[in-house]
Amino acid sequence: xxxxxxxxxxxxARAKGSFVTYHMDNVSxxxxxxxxxxxxxxxxxxxxxxxVAFDHDCREGICGSCGMYINGHPHGPVPGxxxxxxxxxxxxxxxTIWVEPWRAKPFPVIRDLIVDRSAFDKIQVAGGFISxxxxxxxxxxxxxxxxxxxxEAFDSAICIGCGACVAACKNASAxxxxxxxISQFALxxxxxxxxxxxxxxxxxxxxxxxxxNCSNTGACEAACPKKIKLTNIARLNREYYKAY
Amino acid sequence: xxxxxxxxxxxxxxxxxxxxxxxxxxxVHLSINLMLLKPDPEPFNRAAHFMATFPLVKIVEVIxxxxxxxxxxWGIYLQIQNWLARPQGYVVKIKTRTSFxxxxxxxxxxxxxxxxxxxxxxxxxxxxxxxxxNPENFYGVAHSLFKIPAYNYIYLVCFILxxxxxxHAFSSAFQTLGLNHRLWTPVVKVVALIYAIVIPLxxxxxxxxxxxxx
Ligand code: SF4
Ligand code: FES
Numbered sequence: 036x037x038x039x040x041x042x043x044x045x046x047x048a049r050a051k052g053s054f055v056t057y058h059m060d061n062v063s064x065x066x067x068x069x070x071x072x073x074x075x076x077x078x079x080x081x082x083x084x085x086x087v088a089f090d091h092d093c094r095e096g097i098c099g100s101c102g103m104y105i106n107g108h109p110h111g112p113v114p115g116x117x118x119x120x121x122x123x124x125x126x127x128x129x130x131t132i133w134v135e136p137w138r139a140k141p142f143p144v145i146r147d148l149i150v151d152r153s154a155f156d157k158i159q160v161a162g163g164f165i166s167x168x169x170x171x172x173x174x175x176x177x178x179x180x181x182x183x184x185x186x187e188a189f190d191s192a193i194c195i196g197c198g199a200c201v202a203a204c205k206n207a208s209a210x211x212x213x214x215x216x217i218s219q220f221a222l223x224x225x226x227x228x229x230x231x232x233x234x235x236x237x238x239x240x241x242x243x244x245x246x247x248n249c250s251n252t253g254a255c256e257a258a259c260p261k262k263i264k265l266t267n268i269a270r271l272n273r274e275y276y277k278a279y
Numbered sequence: 280x281x282x283x284x285x286x287x288x289x290x291x292x293x294x295x296x297x298x299x300x301x302x303x304x305x306x307v308h309l310s311i312n313l314m315l316l317k318p319d320p321e322p323f324n325r326a327a328h329f330m331a332t333f334p335l336v337k338i339v340e341v342i343x344x345x346x347x348x349x350x351x352x353w354g355i356y357l358q359i360q361n362w363l364a365r366p367q368g369y370v371v372k373i374k375t376r377t378s379f380x381x382x383x384x385x386x387x388x389x390x391x392x393x394x395x396x397x398x399x400x401x402x403x404x405x406x407x408x409x410x411x412x413n414p415e416n417f418y419g420v421a422h423s424l425f426k427i428p429a430y431n432y433i434y435l436v437c438f439i440l441x442x443x444x445x446x447h448a449f450s451s452a453f454q455t456l457g458l459n460h461r462l463w464t465p466v467v468k469v470v471a472l473i474y475a476i477v478i479p480l481x482x483x484x485x486x487x488x489x490x491x492x493x
Contacts, residue, residue: 054370107374133371140364203375205382206361208287238286247364248287248357251451252381254373269459275288276457 036062036128040075042087043135045144048151052144054133064124068111069094069101071123088147094119096260099195102202103148104135109199109258117197117260137198139207141244154244155196155212162236163216165225184222191218193261203258206247211255213241214271215263221274231278238275287360290353295455297350298448302474304343309481312421316488320418327417331406351392358385380447387444394437425489434486438479446475 038059045052059078062071069091076086092098101118105111111121126132136144141154194215201209217234220226226233249268256265283289311330314323330336380387401424405412412420424430449471453459458467 104369104371107369107371109375112374135369135371138365138367138369140366203373205365205373205377207364208361210287238288239282242287245364246287247361248291249455250357250361250381250384251447251454252377254375254377257376265454266459266461269454269457272288272292272455273457275286276292279283 039131041133066123068121099197109202137202161240162233188222191215200255203254208249209246210249214267218267234274295452297346300346323418387440390440442479
């Protein structure tokens with residue numbers, strides 16, 4: 036199929052940036068969105084032009100680096116997939132596709148479609164961990180965990196830190212991400228020990244980095260490729276109140 | 280201490296509490312307004328007088344004014360921070376499915392505020408002695424205001440916008456307080472919908488009745 040791409044190009048963090056139009060013939064519906072972008076870059080290199088810079092790593096939906104804002108949807112119009120899993124068969128011949136980087140003050144554009152998501156790392160470093168004395172592995176069954184809690188902890192632990200929640204939120208709030216990272220520990224006995232310090236530190240860091248305030252709009256949940264639920268944000272709020 | 284009081288979650292907590300207080304207050308106000316429909320001005324004026332003088336109500340009144348001021352100022356503060364969090368917007372507007380009215384809270388809120396200013400000038404400031412008028416005959420004031428078509432139009436538009444504001448506000452407050460439950464949250468949403476229709480409708484019915492039939 037034939038596509039018209041309008042892609043955000045920006046030399047570096049300080050440059051102004053603008054959309055550049057590219058025409059692609061021969062896009063096969065079997066391609067993933069990133070493969071289509073590879074084909075575009077191959078073409079650009081052959082024409083001796085600068086390829087489009089975009090982030091990617093695993094290409095199997097687990098690393099969270101491939102964020103692109105496609106036609107008004109973080110990770111494209113298909114729910115529950117990352118950009119690398121987005122198949123071109125969801126687009127039609129003749130479509131125009133607008134591709135923009137994540138937009139949020141704490142996620143500055145580094146180049147083209149790549150943004151600096153290290154703000155998320157900073158939140159994690161502030162408290163998204165458990166301090167353990169890594170001696171010999173203990174017997175797994177010595178600490179009983181309720182099945183429901185184990186499942187919910189797992190469901191929040193699958194957050195890949197992609198930032199689509201921030202990108203989708205009208206307030207550029209990071210609450211869904213932080214709530215997932217809080218929940219994965221808050222629901223397990225090992226995580227309870229440091230629960231108060233963790234939630235205080237992570238929320239403080241999140242605010243300090245300039246993310247917006249949650250207004251319970253729910254765009255994050257709808258955009259999240261891992262379907263992290265809004266109930267996590269309510270839990271984050273509870274955990275925060277409990278910590279004081 | 281500042282970090283605790285002014286963290287994003289604390290600010291929202293305060294917003295939610297103040298908002299819930301206002302949500303509880305509205306039905307009280309509405310039930311007093313219903314007395315405007317009686318041909319006899321006495322019951323309404325007596326209720327208004329009671330509200331203005333009874334000591335216990337005085338305390339609630341202070342809380343109410345505080346709640347209004349805090350809800351407005353925190354709301355604006357949060358909104359400005361939210362705008363600052365995305366200095367450069369998208370060219371293609373966000374199409375992600377969201378709770379629709381939540382996107383316009385600042386604007387529906389602003390229109391309610393506009394109404395509140397008109398409302399306070401007409402009633403509350405008279406009672407405080409800031410504006411000329413007879414505080415003992417609010418029945419007459421209300422009736423003469425509702426006879427003005429333009430006042431009715433503004434009144435109705437503001438109450439429709441208030442309804443939209445309340446619809447998101449109601450369930451949002453619960454979520455902010457950390458109360459999200461598999462079974463109860465859907466119930467809260469239904470109650471929110473009913474509340475957001477019944478309250479503005481109640482106020483509107485009173486104004487229209489007086490305007491058209493009295
Ligand atoms: S919560 Fe979802 S959208 Fe947000 S970072 Fe995690 S996986 Fe991405
Ligand atoms: S490239 Fe790793 S999630 Fe898409």
